[in-house]
Amino acid sequence: MNTVIKTVLLAAMLAGVSPCVFAANDQPAADLNKSKGDARNSAAEGYVRRTDAAMEHWREDRFGIMIHWGVYAVPGGWWNGKEVHGAAEWIKAFAKIPRTNYDALLQQFNPTNYDPVAWAKLFKSTGAKYVVITTKHHDGFCLWDSKFTDYDIASTPYKKDLLKPLADALRAEGIDVGLYYSIIDWHNPDYRAKLSSPEDEAAYARYIQYMKNQIRELLTQFGPVTTLWFDGRWDPSYKSNPQIGKDLEAYCRSLSPGLVLGDRVRAYDSIADYNSGFERRLPETQPQTDWESCMTMTENSWGYHATWSGDGWKTPAYLCELLARCAAMNGNFLVNIGPRADGTIRPEETSRLDVMGQWMKINGQAIYGATNVDLTAPEGCYFTRKGNDLYLLVFHWPQTDKLKLTGLKLASASRLTANGLETVKIENENTLSGLPMQAPDAVASVFRLEPKQYLSKQ
Ligand code: FHN
Numbered sequence: 415m416n417t418v419i420k421t422v423l424l425a426a427m428l429a430g431v432s433p434c435v436f437a438a439n440d441q442p443a444a445d446l447n448k449s450k451g452d453a454r455n456s457a458a459e460g461y462v463r464r465t466d467a468a469m470e471h472w473r474e475d476r477f478g479i480m481i482h483w484g485v486y487a488v489p490g491g492w493w494n495g496k497e498v499h500g501a502a503e504w505i506k507a508f509a510k511i512p513r514t515n516y517d518a519l520l521q522q523f524n525p526t527n528y529d530p531v532a533w534a535k536l537f538k539s540t541g542a543k544y545v546v547i548t549t550k551h552h553d554g555f556c557l558w559d560s561k562f563t564d565y566d567i568a569s570t571p572y573k574k575d576l577l578k579p580l581a582d583a584l585r586a587e588g589i590d591v592g593l594y595y596s597i598i599d600w601h602n603p604d605y606r607a608k609l610s611s612p613e614d615e616a617a618y619a620r621y622i623q624y625m626k627n628q629i630r631e632l633l634t635q636f637g638p639v640t641t642l643w644f645d646g647r648w649d650p651s652y653k654s655n656p657q658i659g660k661d662l663e664a665y666c667r668s669l670s671p672g673l674v675l676g677d678r679v680r681a682y683d684s685i686a687d688y689n690s691g692f693e694r695r696l697p698e699t700q701p702q703t704d705w706e707s708c709m710t711m712t713e714n715s716w717g718y719h720a721t722w723s724g725d726g727w728k729t730p731a732y733l734c735e736l737l738a739r740c741a742a743m744n745g746n747f748l749v750n751i752g753p754r755a756d757g758t759i760r761p762e763e764t765s766r767l768d769v770m771g772q773w774m775k776i777n778g779q780a781i782y783g784a785t786n787v788d789l790t791a792p793e794g795c796y797f798t799r800k801g802n803d804l805y806l807l808v809f810h811w812p813q814t815d816k817l818k819l820t821g822l823k824l825a826s827a828s829r830l831t832a833n834g835l836e837t838v839k840i841e842n843e844n845t846l847s848g849l850p851m852q853a854p855d856a857v858a859s860v861f862r863l864e865p866k867q868y869l870s871k872q
Contacts, residue, residue: 461685461703468672469687472640473704474783475543475590476741477774479767480708480750482548482594482716483576484555485519487755491719499724502752503551503717506600516553517565517601524571528757534583536759540767541774543782545584546592546643546748549577549632551717554601558636562627565601581636590640593632597625597678598646607649618651622658626665633669641674642666643690647681656681676706688746696739700786706746709736711766718752718760727762730769731809731857737770738807738858741784742796769857777830777860780805789821789868804863806846811853817846825866829859 482503491502493509500508506516537545550556556566558577567576581591599605604621606614633639644662647653659680666673676690688704694714696707710716711733713724728736733749740747749770751763774781784798784805791797794810795817808817823843828835831854838861839848846861853859 458685458689458702463704464687466672468640469674469704471590472544472674472688472746473744476746476781476784477542477737478544478546478590478592478706478746478748479537479540479542480546480594480716480748482551482718482750482752483557484548484551484553484717485516485523485570485755486551486553487718487753488519488522490755491715491722497721499722500714501717502715502719502722503548503553506553513601520555520565520570523567523755525576525753525755525757526572528572528576528753530576530580530583531586533580533759534587534589536764536767537584537589538587540771541778542589544590544592544640545580546594546641547577547580548594548596550596550599550628551594552596552598552600552646554596554599554605556628558631560628560631562624562631563602578636581639585637591636591638592641592643593636593639594643594645595625595629595632596646597644597652598649606651609651609655614651622662625662629662629666630669633666633673639670639673641676642670642679643676644679647678653681656683692745696736697743697745700743701745704744704746706748707736707740708748708750709733710750711763716750716752718754727766730766730773733766734770734773734857735809737781738796738798738809741781741798742786742791742807744786773855773857776832776855777807777858779803779830780807780860780862789819792817792819804865806861806863807858808853808861809858811859812849815847815849815851816841817849819844819846819863821869822863822865823867823869824863826864827861829854829861835862 484503486503486505489505491498491505493505493511498505498509505511549558554565556563558566558575559568560566567574584591599621602621602624604617604624606618606621609615609618629642632642647659652658663675663679663686666675675686676688677684677686678690680686685703688706689701690706692705692707694710697705711728712726715722737747751759753759779800780798784800787797787799787804789797791806794808796807798805798807824840827838827840827846829838838846841847843866
């Protein structure tokens with residue numbers, strides 16, 4: 415297979431355009447374990463679990479929002495009157511758009527309806543504790559006015575920096591700021607997917623300096639940044655030279671001690687602060703490292719796609735269930751949105767975020783700072799723990815008025831409601847009883863349990 419075909423196939427696989435789909439509404443959670451995107455697990459060997467305040471804080475957040483935004487939102491998945499299936503942020507590659515045509519999108523990117531304060535308020539109401547926004551995706555377009563390129567927001571009709579107003583608005587709402595940065599860059603003439611000659615090496619060295627220059631801008635001009643979210647480590651130029659990632663990581667840490675870095679800054683050889691490879695999937699079993707899953711709301715488009723959703727939109731309940739599953743396995747959950755080119759967020763996304771927010775308002779205590787529990791939950795249910803509090807999150811309501819638990823004896827139980835705790839009857843020290851026949855919460859009902867005794871496993 416020639417390199418071009420291989421590259422296109424790899425790109426298609428990464429962007430999920432294969433007919434193999436997953437995570438339809440209410441699809442069984444087990445299907446999420448199919449490997450997609452940047453799915454290769456980095457080796458956990460040598461992993462050192464950070465316990466400093468910044469990392470503990472990231473770990474406790476559990477829930478964040480990812481934003482993919484750039485000039486690809488202008489075509490919104492359509493090119494020359496044709497719908498291009500798959501990840502809309504990949505349209506340049508998928509529709510083989512010539513550089514001059516793609517560059518021309520710059521003149522159409524004018525997000526006059528962008529309201530970062532409203533965005534931050536929306537995210538706050540969702541219950542998200544951090545936001546990760548694409549400062550530069552694979553197409554190389556930068557959302558801020560970078561001194562090191564003209565291929566940025568300053569060259570659009572909008573002209574104004576998009577990042578600082580958002581970063582400020584997020585922090586005003588108490589939300590942490592995370593910045594996504596693509597290692598791959600289809601625009602920078604010095605970028606190389608592989609290094610075949612001394613000229614390539616010289617060009618790539620210049621590109622690495624370009625990345626460092628931009629990273630310095632990002633880490634010094636936008637106020638405190640809690641995480642830098644690298645992506646696109648799969649090209650041989652990067653992944654075959656692990657020292658590049660190591661140097662880049664050290665550079666980031668020298669600029670911002672305490673910065674939380676996922677392992678995509680590395681060349682698949684080891685975990686950084688956490689495993690960031692769970693893309694559109696969750697791990698099958700409890701990872702031994704910190705980890706985060708990032709998830710699309712549709713089958714697979716991170717950037718705005720006007721029409722294509724693949725196998726459909728995930729229901730808000732399903733998104734909450736994924737969040738719960740992450741917390742129950744000590745992981746964080748990033749749910750993605752792709753704003754339109756005019757700066758608005760479409761109702762399919764806001765409505766899902768709204769429902770998640772309503773659910774989190776009542777039940778967030780079972781998620782934030784929660785960790786796993788070595789107990790087997792009934793089907794469709796998850797246990798989490800915070801200190802001495804044990805939570806049972808019931809996504810599949812029982813057919814009877816009882817729910818039997820194993821592995822523990824209960825002293826008391828109550829259900830989280832908008833009006834506070836509602837006491838629940840217990841039978842035989844292990845069964846919640848007298849439950850209503852209909853689930854009281856359409857997303858998931860959550861119980862706070864007071865264990866009397868944990869029973870040892872046979
Ligand atoms: O190719 C990208 C994709 O567009 C998107 O940004 C996701 C998010 O994790 N990462 C890449 C594939 O691994």
